[in-house]
Amino acid sequence: MDVDVLTRRLVEPNGPYSGITVVDSTESTNADLEGVNAPDRTVLIAREQTAGAGRRGREWTSPPGGLYMSVYYEPGVPAVRVPWLTLLAGVALANVADEAGVQSALKWPNDLLLGPKQRKGAGVLAVTKEKGVVLGIGLNVGAVDARLGPGGIEATSLIAEGAHQLDLTELATSLLLELDKWERPWREAEGDPFASGLHEEYRKHCLTLGQDVRVELSGDKELVGTARYLETDGTLVVRDAEGHDHSVPAGDVVHLRAS
Known part of the structure; x- marks a missing residue:
């Protein structure tokens, strides 16, 4: 990971970010950015995380060889629209995987599915601060343990799926540019996913919509039905058997395939 190259390409006045820092190892890039008074569009990248976190308090394994970053945003959009930032991250990840030559899709809200077996290749976690949001992304690039995760999905990585681009500096550049490509118009549209084009782009990548699904909710509850559409705040609407x-x-979504 070449921080000088990233800075030259992506930091003002040459790019959209206010600063990029790369560290060899940290417990969590999200926690690090949460704990400082960073300016808007600050980026922190770690070559390794020792205590990465996923959704609902789960551990996210972050061995050397992956791309682990957090970006601090102060988008200034209505609070009800802030959840779209994590869906936006899913769109950016899917486009980066496609550019690297790997078949990709999204499972609501932001699980990146890679390859013909649709295994999970990335994680996204956003944490709200007083003035903004820390958006954390972990992308599996090198070899990973293919153990089952939430929803019964195996883990995978770009290298396991035959990607032609594995250079971390290039992947970081592509991902940060993709994030800016969608975050900037979303911000300018005051977080409106329709006016910014984000809703349509997300639909293009999302396999969940139209699928029969089981949603694993908190408290060991579940909902079975058909995923119909997204509300304006990114909430998934599921129609049960009674209509x-x-x-x-x-919640954790499981796609139900016909036997």
């Missing part, structure tokens, strides 16, 4: 629609703000 009732349910708004799902958070």
